[in-house]
Amino acid sequence: MSLSLNEVTLTYPDGAGRLTALDAVTLEVPAGSLTAVVGPSGSGKSSLLAVAATLVRPDSGEVSIGGTTTAGLSRAALSALRRRAVGIVFQQPNLLPALTAVEQLQVMAHLDGQLTRAARAKALLLLESVGIGELAHRRPHQLSGGQRQRVNIARALMVSPSVLLVDEPTSALDHERGAAIVELLAAHTRAEGIATVLVTHDTSHLASTDALVTLADGAVRSQ
Amino acid sequence: MFVAWRELWFARGRFGLMGGVVVLITVLVGLLSGLTAGLGARNTSAVAGLPADHLVFAADAGFADSVLGADVAQAWARVPGVRSATPVRISMTRAQVDGRSVGVAVFAVPDGSPLAPVRLRQGVAVVSSGVGGRSTLSIGADSYQAVPTSTEDYYSHAPVVWVTLPADAPATVLALSTSDIDLVAADRSLGTHTVELGDSLAEIGSFAAENGSLQLMRGFLFAISALVVGAFFTVWTIQRGADVAVLKALGASTPYLLRDALGQALVLLAIGAVVGTAIALGLGALVGSAVPFVLDLPTVALPGAVIVVLGLLGAALSIRRITSVDPLTALGSTR
Known part of the structure; x- marks a missing residue:
């Protein structure tokens, strides 16, 4: 199970013309591998993530998630694919303020109609695995930035995704905590056979990654 | 309603205030309904109770x-x-x-x-x-x-x-x-004109005018309740737009989000309507000897049910805002 983008092109309206955000990007992320995508602001990193997350349909090219080609899928089918096969770690933790840490994970099971005791046990186990098991019943405002980011990661892992998309997870953290987060992602990627894409502009945490892709002006410059 | 229940508790201050408004409107409409029925009976009960099916008037x-x-x-x-x-x-x-x-x-x-x-x-x-x-x-x-x-x-x-x-x-x-x-x-x-007994009540001049005024007041209160609930849930939906975007990005389907939103409105309206109806029944029992007031459950409870339905319609005004939220905004900070 892997993530593959084949000749993906994405443009946005830009005044009278169109801005090319992704220019025939081809990317293969095998299962169990952590691929870092780097590049300057405006290089297309977030557009690549949005296309891979099925949040945006590309103008052309093909996206395949865990063997499922996304072209032609309805909006509802794309939603179902996201909640069953795609984990997203947002740049900002984007936790729901009304939910405790463990409920942030349980909601993923509820979205899929699988809110069971086993799901709760799995959520607690995941929080343990990211090092905040004792904070399971705290709400976001009772957690530090690093703790919220760990909940964010655990939530993405809750669906046992085949693809994990990580958007600048260290941007709000100091170097030490940032490195710990990347190591945590790498460990889960390998242990659970996930195809992980880590978008970052910070190249100081790339020691744990398996591959590096550099984007510039929407195109892959090196791989 | 996994998220909806928890939001109801988490934002209990806001929902409590809104619930209080629903309670007050329900009390007002309940009392007005009891009074309308009571005044109506004072106008018409002798005619309405006649053992006949039609009344004949001069042309x-x-x-x-x-x-x-x-x-x-x-x-x-x-x-x-x-x-x-x-x-x-x-x-x-x-x-x-x-x-x-x-x-x-x-x-x-x-x-x-x-x-x-x-x-x-x-x-x-x-x-x-x-x-x-x-x-x-x-x-x-x-x-x-x-x-x-x-x-x-x-x-x-x-x-x-x-x-x-x-x-x-x-x-x-x-x-x-x-x-x-x-x-x-x-x-x-x-050379006569004949009407059904029930329709003949409109021929009582004071009843038609009085009942019309009271029903107009009830109608305005119903409309106000729908608008107030609609406005509240529209603002609430705007406030939680970022959360909706995150849920969509995580794979929440549109029906899931709508069930959550309307379920939240239904809980708020149902609790408000039940409490308001109970208060209206209590106040009706207190004032029943002083003013004409019909104190039966259908008269006082029906307005509560209407408020729930109209409130849901008002809350449904916010549905478009939920469906139009772009999940991409959950990634927005890096775009």
């Missing part, structure tokens, strides 16, 4: 100006399909009751007519409980032996006194009991 006339001669009553009695056609003369006057002067509505019906609560005879006046007479009653120069009853018959806000109608005296209306009758043909040939 183009209502209760205030209808006059039907005895010959018309006899002609109607002969119409095929008419089981009985009983003349009723209705007049408003003052009566002397046990030395007191009381405004009454006099319903005069033929001797022995089954329309009166108890069988009438010459020289007897059957008085409803609102009159309060126990021994004698006089209307103008006529004196009657008062027969008190427990019936609460009112007409145009006056308690009803039943007396006998002299033979061949003109009547205000005819109370018909019918089966398989061509009313249009009969009206055309006899």
Whole structure:
């Protein structure tokens, strides 16, 4: 199970013309591998993530998630694919303020109609695995930035995704905590056979990654 | 409703305030409904309670100006399909009751007519409980032996006194009991107009005006409740737009999000309506002896149900905002 983008092109309206955000990007992320995508602001990193997350349909090219080609899928089918096969770690933790840490994970099971005791046990186990098991019943405002980011990661892992998309997870953290987060992602990627894409502009945490892709002006410059 | 329940508790201050507004509106509409029904009964109960299915009026006339001669009553009695056609003369006057002067509505019906609560005879006046007479009653120069009853018959806000109608005296209306009758043909040939008993209440001038005003007030309150609930949930949805975007990005389907939003509104409205109805019933019981108030569950509970339905419609106004949230905004900070 892997993530593959084949000749993906994405443009946005830009005044009278169109801005090319992704220019025939081809990317293969095998299962169990952590691929870092780097590049300057405006290089297309977030557009690549949005296309891979099925949040945006590309103008052309093909996206395949865990063997499922996304072209032609309805909006509802794309939603179902996201909640069953795609984990997203947002740049900002984007936790729901009304939910405790463990409920942030349980909601993923509820979205899929699988809110069971086993799901709760799995959520607690995941929080343990990211090092905040004792904070399971705290709400976001009772957690530090690093703790919220760990909940964010655990939530993405809750669906046992085949693809994990990580958007600048260290941007709000100091170097030490940032490195710990990347190591945590790498460990889960390998242990659970996930195809992980880590978008970052910070190249100081790339020691744990398996591959590096550099984007510039929407195109892959090196791989 | 996994997220919705937790939001209800987490933002209990905001939802509590909104619930309080729903409670107050429900109380207001409940009290107004009880009062409307109570005032309506004071206007119409004597007519509404007549054991008849239709009333016959003079052409183009209502209760205030209808006059039907005895010959018309006899002609109607002969119409095929008419089981009985009983003349009723209705007049408003003052009566002397046990030395007191009381405004009454006099319903005069033929001797022995089954329309009166108890069988009438010459020289007897059957008085409803609102009159309060126990021994004698006089209307103008006529004196009657008062027969008190427990019936609460009112007409145009006056308690009803039943007396006998002299033979061949003109009547205000005819109370018909019918089966398989061509009313249009009969009206055309006899120069009358006939309406169903329930519809005849609109012919009572004071009832139509009073009821119309009160129903207008109720209508405005219903509209206000829908708009207030709609405005609240629209603002609430705007406030949680970022959360909706995250849920969509995580794979929440649109029906899931709509169930959550409308379920939240339903819980708020249901709790508000139940509490408001209970308070309205309590207040109705307190004021019931001082003002005309109908204190039964359908009268007071129905407005609560209407508020729930209208509130849901108001909350549905925010649906478009939920469906239009772009999940991409959850990634927005890096775009």
